[in-house]
Amino acid sequence: AQTVTQSQPEMSVQEAETVTLSCTYDTSENNYYLFWYKQPPSRQMILVIRQEAYKQQNATENRFSVNFQKAAKSFSLKISDSQLGDTAMYFCAFMKDYYGGATNKLIFGTGTLLAVQP
Amino acid sequence: SQTIHQWPATLVQPVGSPLSLECTVEGTSNPNLYWYRQAAGRGLQLLFYSVGIGQISSEVPQNLSASRPQDRQFILSSKKLLLSDSGFYLCAWSEGLAGGTGELFFGEGSRLTVL
Numbered sequence: 001a002q003t004v005t006q007s008q009p010e011m012s013v014q015e016a017e018t019v020t021l022s023c024t025y026d027t028s029e030n031n032y033y034l035f036w037y038k039q040p041p042s043r044q045m046i047l048v049i050r051q052e053a054y055k056q057q058n059a060t061e062n063r064f065s066v067n068f069q070k071a072a073k074s075f076s077l078k079i080s081d082s083q084l085g086d087t088a089m090y091f092c093a094f095m096k097d098y099y100g101g102a103t104n105k106l107i108f109g110t111g112t113l114l115a116v117q118p
Numbered sequence: 119s120q121t122i123h124q125w126p127a128t129l130v131q132p133v134g135s136p137l138s139l140e141c142t143v144e145g146t147s148n149p150n151l152y153w154y155r156q157a158a159g160r161g162l163q164l165l166f167y168s169v170g171i172g173q174i175s176s177e178v179p180q181n182l183s184a185s186r187p188q189d190r191q192f193i194l195s196s197k198k199l200l201l202s203d204s205g206f207y208l209c210a211w212s213e214g215l216a217g218g219t220g221e222l223f224f225g226e227g228s229r230l231t232v233l
Contacts, residue, residue, distance in 0.1 A: 009159070033220050045208065045224040091161065095220050105152070105177075106222055108162040 002027045004094050006109035013082045014117050020067075021077040021112045023092030029053075031097035034068065034075045035106065040088040048090070051075065053097075079114075087116045120145035124209040124225035131232055137182075137196040139228050141209030144190065149211040151192040152222065153184055156206040165207075168192060204232045 003026045013019035025034070036048040051059045051068050058066050063083075067076045079086055092109040124141040131137060143149050150169055154162040164177045166184035174184050181200050185193045192209060209225040 004161075006161075035221070037222075044226050047221050050219065050221065105164055105167060106162075106220075107164075108154075110159055110161040 002029070002094050002096070002107050004092055004107050004109040006092050006112050008112045009110070010113045010115070012115045012117055013079075015082055015084060017082055018078060018080045019082055019114065021079075021090055021092075021114065023075045023077070023109055025073050025075065025092075025094050027073070027094065027096075029096050033095045033097070034066075035093040035095070036064070036066070036075075036077045037091045037093060037108075038086075038088045039091065039111075040085075045091070049077065082116045084116050084118060087114060089113050120211075120223065122209065122211055122223055122225045124207075124228055127226060127228060129228060129230045131199050131230065133201055133232055134198045137194070137199050137203070137230070139194040139207055139209075139230075141192040141194075141225055142190055143192075143211045146190070146211070146213070148189060149213065151186060152210040152212070153192065153194050154208040154210060156208060156227075162208065166194070199230075199232045201232050204230055206230075 005024045008022055032053045034051045037045050038048045039045040049059050049061045049064050051066055058068050063080045065078050089111045091111045093106040095106050121144045152167045153165040155165055156162050166174055166176055168174050168186045171186055171189055182196050207228045210222040212222050
């Protein structure tokens with residue numbers, strides 16, 4: 001069975017600085033997807049970034065980028081130029097490759113609560 | 119554009135009472151639908167998912183049940199709540215056909231407190 005581990009329950013960063021959130025996973029699958037979701041206080045959870053395991057290039061979305069190390073089964077999220085609005089719970093998630101239908105179920109880590117300090 | 123709504127947002131119920139949480143999706147057809155429970159320090163746990171009307175798969179044995187009476191409606195229920203049912207429940211949807219990105223779109227959540 002797949003598992004996702006986030007070893008940092010809480011983190012803090014100063015505004016405008018860079019922070020990296022860690023995530024490791026365990027799977028015997030070769031093809032899969034990895035995600036980072038953001039859950040701001042009292043707001044809906046939204047997707048931050050997505051990585052396909054078969055792509056060697058790390059995904060980037062504006063200030064958010066990942067360091068995907070497939071052999072090490074590591075998937076960290078880097079937030080550059082942190083902003084107050086980045087304060088949220090961040091969840092790492094894993095999904096097996098799928099071909100439509102029922103199998104696109106996500107397995108989530110326990111989350112990292114990030115506080116951006118002014 | 120697609121939207122997802124779930125209600126009620128907050129619910130306080132006594133032990134042994136029934137439960138009904140409702141989730142609806144608009145702007146898409148034949149979505150996959152999911153119920154997750156979020157507990158502090160435990161991440162999100164998938165409770166149920168559905169690929170079509172009347173088709174429900176349960177991921178963990180529990181006191182809860184789910185139903186999908188319409189294509190874009192997903193209901194989480196219990197006949198008799200337990201204290202351990204307290205938590206934050208999230209409904210989500212994803213594209214149901216091949217070619218989707220696998221991304222989940224979440225509702226606003228329902229916080230259930232069982233006393």
